[in-house]
Amino acid sequence: MKVTIKNWHAIAQWRWDIGSNEVDDEGDVCGICRVPYEGCCPSCKMPGDDCPLIWGECSHVFHMHCLLKWLGTAASKQQCPMDRRPWVTAERKVDAGQTASTVR
Amino acid sequence: MATPALCNQVAEKWQRSFAKLNREKEGITGLLEFTQGWLMASDQLRPRDKAGLATKPQYDKAKLRECFEIIRACNLHAVFLDDYLDAIGRQLPAITNDIDFYMKMYEREPTAEHIANLISIAARWQRAWAPLPEMGASALSAFTCTFQTHLYSILPPSFTTGFRDLISATFDFTSFEAAPQWLLTRFPCPHGIPRPDFTLWTIMQELGLIERYETLILSVCYERIEGHVLEASEKVWDRQMLQEMRDWMSREVVPWLTMPYARDARSAEHATMLMKNVGSRLDYHVCKTLADLRTREIFDIIIDYPDSRPALDDMKECLQRVDQRSQLVQSLRKANRRRLLHPGADTKLILTQYVSIIRCLRIVDPQGVLLFKVADPIRRYLRDRPDTIRCIVASLVGDGESGDSLVDENEPIQPINQTQLEDYTDPNWEPEPMDAGPEFRANKPSDIISTLISIYDSQELFVKELQILLAQRLLAITDGNFDRERRNIEILKIRFGEAALQVCEVMLRDMTDSRRTDQHIQQQKASDLHPTIISRHFWPPLQANTFVMPGQFRKIQEDYASEFHVFKPDKKLLWMSHLGSINLQVELDDRTVEVEVPPLEAAFIELFSEQDEWSVPELVEKVGSIERPQAIKALVTWVELGVLKEDSPDHYRLLKTAEESGSAAKSSGKQPTAVVEELPPVVTVQQQQAEQMRVFWKFIEGMLTNLGQLPLDRIQQMLKFAPNYDRNIDQLAAFMEAARREGLVTVTNGVWKLQRD
Numbered sequence: 001m002k003v004t005i006k007n008w009h010a011i012a013q014w015r016w017d018i019g020s021n022e023v024d025d026e027g028d029v030c031g032i033c034r035v036p037y038e039g040c041c042p043s044c045k046m047p048g049d050d051c052p053l054i055w056g057e058c059s060h061v062f063h064m065h066c067l068l069k070w071l072g073t074a075a076s077k078q079q080c081p082m083d084r085r086p087w088v089t090a091e092r093k094v095d096a097g098q099t100a101s102t103v104r
Numbered sequence: 105m106a107t108p109a110l111c112n113q114v115a116e117k118w119q120r121s122f123a124k125l126n127r128e129k130e131g132i133t134g135l136l137e138f139t140q141g142w143l144m145a146s147d148q149l150r151p152r153d154k155a156g157l158a159t160k161p162q163y164d165k166a167k168l169r170e171c172f173e174i175i176r177a178c179n180l181h182a183v184f185l186d187d188y189l190d191a192i193g194r195q196l197p198a199i200t201n202d203i204d205f206y207m208k209m210y211e212r213e214p215t216a217e218h219i220a221n222l223i224s225i226a227a228r229w230q231r232a233w234a235p236l237p238e239m240g241a242s243a244l245s246a247f248t249c250t251f252q253t254h255l256y257s258i259l260p261p262s263f264t265t266g267f268r269d270l271i272s273a274t275f276d277f278t279s280f281e282a283a284p285q286w287l288l289t290r291f292p293c294p295h296g297i298p299r300p301d302f303t304l305w306t307i308m309q310e311l312g313l314i315e316r317y318e319t320l321i322l323s324v325c326y327e328r329i330e331g332h333v334l335e336a337s338e339k340v341w342d343r344q345m346l347q348e349m350r351d352w353m354s355r356e357v358v359p360w361l362t363m364p365y366a367r368d369a370r371s372a373e374h375a376t377m378l379m380k381n382v383g384s385r386l387d388y389h390v391c392k393t394l395a396d397l398r399t400r401e402i403f404d405i406i407i408d409y410p411d412s413r414p415a416l417d418d419m420k421e422c423l424q425r426v427d428q429r430s431q432l433v434q435s436l437r438k439a440n441r442r443r444l445l446h447p448g449a450d451t452k453l454i455l456t457q458y459v460s461i462i463r464c465l466r467i468v469d470p471q472g473v474l475l476f477k478v479a480d481p482i483r484r485y486l487r488d489r490p491d492t493i494r495c496i497v498a499s500l501v502g503d504g505e506s507g508d509s510l511v512d513e514n515e516p517i518q519p520i521n522q523t524q525l526e527d528y529t530d531p532n533w534e535p536e537p538m539d540a541g542p543e544f545r546a547n548k549p550s551d552i553i554s555t556l557i558s559i560y561d562s563q564e565l566f567v568k569e570l571q572i573l574l575a576q577r578l579l580a581i582t583d584g585n586f587d588r589e590r591r592n593i594e595i596l597k598i599r600f601g602e603a604a605l606q607v608c609e610v611m612l613r614d615m616t617d618s619r620r621t622d623q624h625i626q627q628q629k630a631s632d633l634h635p636t637i638i639s640r641h642f643w644p645p646l647q648a649n650t651f652v653m654p655g656q657f658r659k660i661q662e663d664y665a666s667e668f669h670v671f672k673p674d675k676k677l678l679w680m681s682h683l684g685s686i687n688l689q690v691e692l693d694d695r696t697v698e699v700e701v702p703p704l705e706a707a708f709i710e711l712f713s714e715q716d717e718w719s720v721p722e723l724v725e726k727v728g729s730i731e732r733p734q735a736i737k738a739l740v741t742w743v744e745l746g747v748l749k750e751d752s753p754d755h756y757r758l759l760k761t762a763e764e765s766g767s768a769a770k771s772s773g774k775q776p777t778a779v780v781e782e783l784p785p786v787v788t789v790q791q792q793q794a795e796q797m798r799v800f801w802k803f804i805e806g807m808l809t810n811l812g813q814l815p816l817d818r819i820q821q822m823l824k825f826a827p828n829y830d831r832n833i834d835q836l837a838a839f840m841e842a843a844r845r846e847g848l849v850t851v852t853n854g855v856w857k858l859q860r861d
Contacts, residue, residue: 001693002690002691003689003709004688005688006689008660008684009635009684010683011579011636011646012635012677013637013638013640014639015675015676016676045609047641052674053674
């Protein structure tokens with residue numbers, strides 16, 4: 001007996017790959033605007049590629065728009081708002097996520 | 105004992121009377137002349153019975169006039185008249201006999217003919233006894249009055265019924281051909297008269313019957329009108345009846361009406377003037393009868409809309425003439441309560457009828473007062489129905505299955521909820537009608553959809569329901585064609601405003617993005633998998649039920665996910681394995697089955713390709729996180745397709761070769777079979793709310809544990825600190841009441857506390 005798939009219409013959700021493998025239902029929120037990462041920052045209307053995230057060396061992740069706005073203010077002193085270390089954007093390698101893609 | 109003075113007085117009186125009667129004639133010749141004249145005049149006038157009339161002597165006209173001259177000259181004509189009228193009273197039995205005779209005839213055989221005869225006889229008596237014209241108009245009127253008083257006094261009560269019959273019969277005497285013989289012989293008409301009953305009416309006028317029985321004559325006329333209107337207009341809604349009825353009036357009733365009211369009109373204008381008063385009364389009656397009829401029929405008229413439009417135009421015209429508005433409201437409200445607002449009626453049906461009511465009453469009463477009064481109970485009822493919103497939303501986006509949408513395609517799309525203030529600078533401004541209640545809001549030009557949506561206080565519920573409906577539809581789309589949904593959303597944006605539908609916009613973009621992503625991935629590495637990738641937070645909560653696809657399915661998912669990750673390095677995919685559908689082909693030893701099935705079914709058949717026999721618990725364990733009933737349902741799908749067989753309870757075996765008996769043979773004929781997924785993929789609003797309330801119950805439980813007992817408003821206040829808490833105190837009270845019924849809490853004097861075991 002053999003099962004052959006002709007066509008499969010499936011539903012999937014996308015998530016940002018924020019480095020952790022654990023899949024929790026609530027999802028993390030941006031430390032600046034308190035909106036989930038998969039949502040969008042207050043100045044955007046469309047989530048996803050139109051409102052991407054930015055990863056810091058310090059392992060903190062924010063909506064890019066939120067962080068840039070923060071860094072634009074004088075009070076920020078170019079520091080990460082979470083740990084006050086100088087903000088350095090992390091380099092992300094494409095293959096780094098290979099293992100992170102989880103299937104449930 | 106006569107004193108001389110008295111003697112003198114008598115003598116003087118005698119002398120004076122004698123002088124008056126003798127009129128200074130020689131000797132007593134004057135007195136003799138007077139006596140002769142008196143006798144002659146009274147003999148001429150004396151009312152005689154039948155026999156007397158036959159032998160009545162013929163006097164010379166000139167001589168008679170002379171006699172009256174003498175009586176008048178003697179100043180005794182008043183006495184003479186009294187004498188004459190007394191004589192009539194004494195001679196009355198002569199008429200009584202005739203009248204009794206004809207009334208008996210009528211009672212034996214009630215036809216109008218006998219009454220007509222009676223009238224004819226009475227008129228003959230009146231003519232026979234009438235004073236001469238020489239006696240002057242006052243004598244004639246005194247006679248008529250006396251005679252008719254006597255006549256009416258001897259008419260029996262049954263005469264009224266007979267008279268009514270006669271009047272009713274005259275309606276049909278439209279031409280000489282149609283008139284019965286008795287009418288023509290008894291009441292011959294002069295030439296050039298249009299109607300054969302002309303003489304009859306003249307005689308009735310002479311006898312004063314028309315004046316006396318005017319109300320009766322009119323009521324006969326009313327009856328005729330009612331009868332005709334009901335007969336002609338009942339259940340006839342597809343043409344305007346009012347004008348037709350008016351035409352009928354001028355054709356049939358007005359010629360008849362000229363008989364009692366304008367027999368001796370000199371010209372058409374004169375006749376119109378004479379009948380103006382009674383004519384408008386009859387016209388009113390036509391309107392009233394028609395309005396009554398339509399009021400009784402209003403519910404069915406509305407059902408028939410738009411075919412019944414002419415009936416509504418009639419109604420409008422009638423209502424302007426007749427004040428029936430409150431009756432209409434009563435009737436329609438009653439019909440709605442009895443026929444519409446009951447549990448047996450489908451919500452969609454109620455909405456459709458409500459929309460029809462809106463449209464119909466706008467025709468009848470453009471100001472909307474009637475609508476406002478009728479709509480109130482319907483709106484209240486709809487508010488209590490759980491599926492009203494869903495129905496409205498379904499019709500908003502144009503329900504695919506049922507052709508007739510509530511929304512008229514031609515109606516311009518307007519933003520909803522524009523509260524319109526009265527524009528007093530409008531030259532066409534009109535005040536609210538008299539019967540508008542204090543709560544009446546003039547929401548004149550608002551469209552149907554706004555009216556429906558205003559059943560509820562907020563639009564939020566609609567948007568939420570809309571989101572769920574849209575999600576269901578989008579997830580069901582497999583061919584990537586969602587132009588219709590896009591169009592709907594664009595229309596709804598105009599209604600609800602862009603902001604409210606932002607979420608729907610994201611959903612649509614997810615659809616296009618998924619397609620683009622899929623195209624790209626298919627180019628990199630062709631796959632049979634075509635997922636719709638959604639942005640969570642922007643879709644309504646989906647049924648949380650995720651299991652692991654086995655075997656090749658999992659491999660395909662993983663391959664696709666890694667391709668996706670290459671394409672979008674920042675993102676990863678999370679499969680909602682239980683959603684969607686799979687078109688697959690099962691090759692067995694002797695046959696091939698091609699079906700479209702939900703993922704769980706596909707997962708099971710994949711497992712059966714590894715191993716021929718499985719028990720249900722084993723299967724459940726293999727895929728994980730599914731309920732037993734779902735598993736059974738999936739297995740039954742295959743059993744029905746003749747692929748699996750339940751050998752013993754909970755044990756299923758793959759049928760490598762088709763089994764002859766039972767369902768296998770049956771179903772082999774109808775493959776491939778599409779299996780419809782019954783479970784909607786999206787969580788409904790109610791389920792969401794129940795889920796939320798479960799969270800809040802934890803808070804309530806916590807605060808009651810810590811603080812012992814609390815009144816309701818304290819609970820409400822504290823809950824306000826909880827995230828997303830948006831219930832009002834009434835909703836909370838209902839919830840607590842439900843908890844009490846469950847035996848979780850108790851309440852004493854408005855203070856709640858936990859039920860201790």
